[in-house]
Amino acid sequence: MLVKEIMTTNVISVNKDSLVGEAIDLMVEHNVSGLPVIDDHRELVGILTETDLVIGSKKFRHIYYYPSFFPLADVYKNNKTIEEKLKKLVETKVEKVMTKKVLVVNEEDSIDNVVSIMAENEVHRVPVVNQGKLVGIISQRDIIKAYGKMKLTK
Structure with missing residues (x-):
């Protein structure tokens, strides 16, 4: 079975210059835990996941938290209010x-x-x-659905 047979082609994505608050709205509205990030030419430039929003970029995961964006750890460490940290997060560019x-x-x-x-x-x-441009996304859920269909046809 090939990717093109089961991938989602109607991809919910976000532009790199969008605000994190807009990306969060998309994630909640479409019940997805991650969004491909594209530029103005639809070229893939990154991915934004719930994990990025909670504990920061992968390059910072080896330390306990990414202080600029992890609201709860920063609240605990620096006595900042959750509202202050969330306001900073939602007004930050996705990039x-x-x-x-x-x-x-x-x-x-x-x-x-x-x-x-x-x-x-x-x-x-x-x-x-396909040549750097986003044409779809494949998730664990897509794979599970495909396995389920294979089981039904046997």
Whole structure:
């Protein structure tokens, strides 16, 4: 089975210059835990996940928290109010908090390859690109649905 057979093509994405508050609204409205981040030419430039919003960019995860953006840890450490920290977060550009190094796959990749990538890198979704442009996304849920359909047809 290939990525193109089960990927989501109607991708909810966000522009790198959008505010985090807008991205949060999209995530909540569409019940997704991550958004591919694109530029004005629809080229993939990053990904924004709930994890980025809670504990910061992957490059900062080895330290306990990313103080500029993790509201609760900063509240605890610096006695700032949650409202102050959240206001700063939602008014920040997506580009500042997104993960810039994004794992990607191609439409012609096998599902086995995608599952390996997800498992090895502990990610829940992988953008699908064609010549750098976002054309879809494949998530663990897409793979589970495909497995379910395979079981029903046997």
